[in-house]
Amino acid sequence: MEKLKIVFMGTPDFAVGILDTIYRNNYEIVGVITAPDKPAGRGQKVSMSAVKVYALEKNLRLLQPTNLKSEEFLEELRSLNANLQVVVAFRMLPEVVWKMPNLGTFNLHASLLPQYRGAAPINWAIINGESKTGVTTFFIDDKIDTGAMILSKETEIASNETAGELHDRLMHLGSEAVIETLALIEKGNVQTTLQEEKGEIKTAYKLNKENCKIDWNQSGSVIFNHIRGLCPYPAAWTFIKDGDNEWNVKLYDCEFEAAQHNFTAGQLLTTKKELKVATKDGFIKVNSLQFPGKKKMQTHELLNGIHFSDSTLAF
Incomplete structure (x- = not known):
């Protein structure tokens, strides 16, 4: 030995x-x-x-x-x-x-x-x-x-x-x-096995700004996997546009709720304590997020200080 x-x-x-x-x-x-x-x-x-x-x-x-x-x-x-x-x-x-x-x-x-x-x-x-x-x-x-x-x-x-x-x-x-x-x-007991490349071999590409961006036209489950797969670092992100205001926002803790609805994919729906983003087959409920220049915060904290219009979109 x-x-x-x-x-x-x-x-x-x-x-x-x-x-x-x-x-x-x-x-x-x-x-x-x-x-x-x-x-x-x-x-x-x-x-x-x-x-x-x-x-x-x-x-x-x-x-x-x-x-x-x-x-x-x-x-x-x-x-x-x-x-x-x-x-x-x-x-x-x-x-x-x-x-x-x-x-x-x-x-x-x-x-x-x-x-x-x-x-x-x-x-x-x-x-x-x-x-x-x-x-x-x-x-x-x-x-x-x-x-x-x-x-x-x-x-x-x-x-x-x-x-x-x-x-x-x-x-x-x-x-x-x-x-x-x-x-x-x-x-001295090592016995190695050669890697067998059978079927589809998936690659773990380097993460960058482009592949961390959310595509709201995908299904809710795909978007949810994307967000949790990048949480807490480097974090999935999206643009949010409300009138003349546009922000680059990182999303962290989220949930997917499957549902039928008539909203546009990417449309924001808010109450005083809750923020959801519509997908084509449901909603992503956002529990924590980060606006540029701000610290990461719980959604209800953000909604205490900001009001979004009904036409606000994530894209």
Whole structure:
């Protein structure tokens, strides 16, 4: 049995959950690699990645390379003498990096591969109305999320679950999968399975402003999945137009109510405490939202200070 000396690579909160589990299970972490600090938010204040914050807290050796192919970084990586690298939500690695440790480099991906390869698997599983998803560990190769699979764990997706809620559950499930994978590698008991591309392979495209915008001409259930699949981040959005006023509005907590009606898709219906948007087969009831320049608020708070006309439209 070979004692593991691990280099961990990751950036966001999701990766921190996995790194913490490895740390608490007393594996030797000889180095942590994360993204360089960068300006964020309105004030462009320089911020550290969630993984960097954790590594500093635990006094772990930290590397923040800007270029993964630079000789300076590669020499420093070699000097750590790792025999295994674990990657969670980082970036594509050059071959010289993932081939470096003798036990290989494995990645944890938040989907049941080969489905939802790509940048945003948690979001797209919900947006597409999937009833199940999971996590997969696999050895990295020269393409994105295509390597030989080590193990996977499956879970149901609740019909009203948001991306944020699923993120937290998959972080725990992923922690279990990584610890089981480490045990297999440590004992030399790994048996991999090649990914089989049967039927339609769905892709977890990178999220951008365009694919986060709501299309009110779709069915209510599709719109509802879109909103919860982007909640709380980066959030689905829509324009709301009332006379000469037009706002770019983010929607968060919502419900879909199926119903027959004669309203135009996208029409706003409001009372003193409730805001609904008509779809072709019902209504999206909006419970929380955010107007530009304002904080996220409950709908009833917004309606205390604003009155919409009967001709207000979301589009």
